[in-house]
Amino acid sequence: MSKVLKLKCVKCGREFKETEVLYTCPDCGIEGILDVELDYDLIRKELNREYLKNNRNYSLWRYLPAIPVEDTKGIQPLQAGWTPLYNIGSLSKETGLGSFFLKDDSRNPTASLKDRASAVGVAKAIELGRTVMCAASTGNAASSLSGFAAAAGIKTYIFVPKTAPEAKITQLLIYGSNVFLVKGTYDEAVELCFKASDEFGWYNRSCAINPYLIEGKKTISYEICEQMNFQAPDIAVVAVGDGCTIGGVWKGFKECFELGLIDKLPKIVGVQAENSNPVTRAFKSNTYEFEYRLPDTLADSISVGIPRNGIKALNALHESGGCMVDVSDEEILAAMKLLAQKTGVFGEPAGVTSFAGIMKMKELGLIKGDERVVSIVSGSGLKDIRSAMKAAGKASCVEPDLVDLKRILNK
Numbered sequence: 001m002s003k004v005l006k007l008k009c010v011k012c013g014r015e016f017k018e019t020e021v022l023y024t025c026p027d028c029g030i031e032g033i034l035d036v037e038l039d040y041d042l043i044r045k046e047l048n049r050e051y052l053k054n055n056r057n058y059s060l061w062r063y064l065p066a067i068p069v070e071d072t073k074g075i076q077p078l079q080a081g082w083t084p085l086y087n088i089g090s091l092s093k094e095t096g097l098g099s100f101f102l103k104d105d106s107r108n109p110t111a112s113l114k115d116r117a118s119a120v121g122v123a124k125a126i127e128l129g130r131t132v133m134c135a136a137s138t139g140n141a142a143s144s145l146s147g148f149a150a151a152a153g154i155k156t157y158i159f160v161p162k163t164a165p166e167a168k169i170t171q172l173l174i175y176g177s178n179v180f181l182v183k184g185t186y187d188e189a190v191e192l193c194f195k196a197s198d199e200f201g202w203y204n205r206s207c208a209i210n211p212y213l214i215e216g217k218k219t220i221s222y223e224i225c226e227q228m229n230f231q232a233p234d235i236a237v238v239a240v241g242d243g244c245t246i247g248g249v250w251k252g253f254k255e256c257f258e259l260g261l262i263d264k265l266p267k268i269v270g271v272q273a274e275n276s277n278p279v280t281r282a283f284k285s286n287t288y289e290f291e292y293r294l295p296d297t298l299a300d301s302i303s304v305g306i307p308r309n310g311i312k313a314l315n316a317l318h319e320s321g322g323c324m325v326d327v328s329d330e331e332i333l334a335a336m337k338l339l340a341q342k343t344g345v346f347g348e349p350a351g352v353t354s355f356a357g358i359m360k361m362k363e364l365g366l367i368k369g370d371e372r373v374v375s376i377v378s379g380s381g382l383k384d385i386r387s388a389m390k391a392a393g394k395a396s397c398v399e400p401d402l403v404d405l406k407r408i409l410n411k
Contacts, residue, residue: 003043004068007034007211010311018068023209030194033309034211035251036068040258047259052226058082060116060219066255067120067215074126076151080115081219083107085227085374090342096362099372101233102355103224104345110171111380112301112351113220113245114144120216121205122148130203131155136193137206138186138241138300139168140350140379145205146175157202159193161186165300165384185294187305207244208308214248221252224374225262232262234371237361239353239378240270240279240324241302243313249376250316266374268322269366270313271357273297273329276304279313280324288314298329298387301350301379325364327356333391335359336381346381346388354378 007016009025009032016025016034025032047065055062060081069075086102108115118141125133134157135145142158149156158172162181172179182189190208197204207213225232232253238246246268256262272280276295282288290310295303307313317324327335332349335356340346347355354375361367381388396408 074123106380116216117213143171217248218252243309247312274326299349351379
């Protein structure tokens with residue numbers, strides 16, 4: 001029996017059989033993102049606390065009963081998921097929190113949370129008999145796809161803005177992808193990728209239209225619940241770009257609740273860069289319409305003019321009783337440095353934006369102090385060395401003798 005009951009358009013509510021559509025609702029077009037609705041009665045028979053207690057597969061595939069992949073031949077040996085969750089006490093003064101947890105997803109194979117989505121996307125492509133995949137990305141999603149596709153022997157075509165960090169572009173090339181540096185914004189790279197996918201029949205990995213990618217991202221919430229001994233956090237804080245990750249995080253928590261793994265749901269708080277904040281503006285205006293503004297932030301992974309999965313992001317906020325907060329690039333760089341120096345976790349700008357959001361929440365009086373709060377670090381700082389250098393400051397240059405060393409130390 002299939003785990004999938006139906007695919008449902010998040011905009012108009014129209015329902016489809018899994019075999020009827022590949023990407024989006026034909027009535028709503030690109031805005032008609034589909035949600036994969038699963039048979040939880042069927043899943044519940046297998047996926048429970050006892051099953052997890054005896055499961056020695058420490059990757060996202062330990063949750064396979066709840067992942068809509070029927071044919072396991074496409075599952076690659078790269079270990080995505082089961083990343084560490086740290087209970088951080090060293091930041092209680094800065095955060096105002098007694099219980100602050102840090103989920104470090106920079107520990108995935110290509111160093112970002114996007115590996116969860118790519119692991120499922122590649123497995124689904126192989127299940128569907130596809131041999132060529134494409135993606136548009138600011139870097140992480142593309143490098144993630146490139147790594148998992150390389151392991152699977154799938155050819156890839158990647159579209160990224162020309163301004164993407166060099167480290168991310170290098171990752172794409174070393175994995176053997178065909179890379180196109182688009183002379184334009186991320187949004188323009190997305191449009192070109194969609195057109196190419198339609199023209200050449202490539203399987204599109206973009207979370208913006210592929211409903212199965214969120215099914216990988218949701219596993220981070222399963223892990224958080226299990227690693228917290230099935231006690232859900234009070235608040236989960238997530239950086240927001242296209243809206244795919246926050247949508248996946250919320251779906252994961254909802255499914256854990258539906259399956260009886262946790263007994264309450266957390267609030268979801270989204271964080272955007274203040275000059276790249278279409279979801280924040282829509283949320284505060286109580287609308288599901290997104291106004292385009294040219295994004296301007298050093299956090300390239302969340303530099304988005306129009307959120308392609310914005311509806312799922314807003315649903316997560318409204319359904320959970322959460323909110324949006326914005327942070328400046330300066331606050332992101334400060335968070336990057338503070339987190340590294342207090343915890344040893346080195347995140348890229350977008351990867352620490354959720355932590356910067358917690359600092360802003362404290363400033364705005366949005367956290368009480370007694371809540372259990374989880375922040376997700378979504379990508380490694382090694383992905384964007386230029387930004388890291390801005391945050392870190394400069395090293396001291398010394399002559400190879402003790403006299404000069406003492407001179408510098410005395411300063």
